[in-house]
Amino acid sequence: MSKQLEALTIGHNVDHLPHSWHHAYISALRESDPHKLLGRIEYAISAIERRYAQWGTDPGSAAELTAIKKCISTLRRLMKEVNQEFELPDRSSRTALSSGRTAPP
Secondary structure, X not given: OOOHHHHHHHHHHOOOOOOOHHHHHHHHHHOOOXXXXXXXXXXXXXXXXXXXXXXXXXXXXXXXXXXXXHHHHHHHHHHHHHHHHHOOOOHHHXXXXXXXXXXXX
């Protein structure tokens, strides 16, 4: 994917964060099998959504919030590229992240 190298830079900037969502994110970016990539992207989005659900009881830092916003944007672009490449329907519309809930309050 053309955006993966750019996106990996974001991934390295979140390595110090204590939550596991960034591991799922990096795993999606590093996936080289196009047949597994969409599943990895969806898993990463799901991991970010789980972190979002925890935000009220375990608020993160401003740096984590910034990283989450950038990672969501990158995952959306990557998913769109995958969907276009394989002419798949856009499955990102099923996620809460694509319905306007892009970051914790």
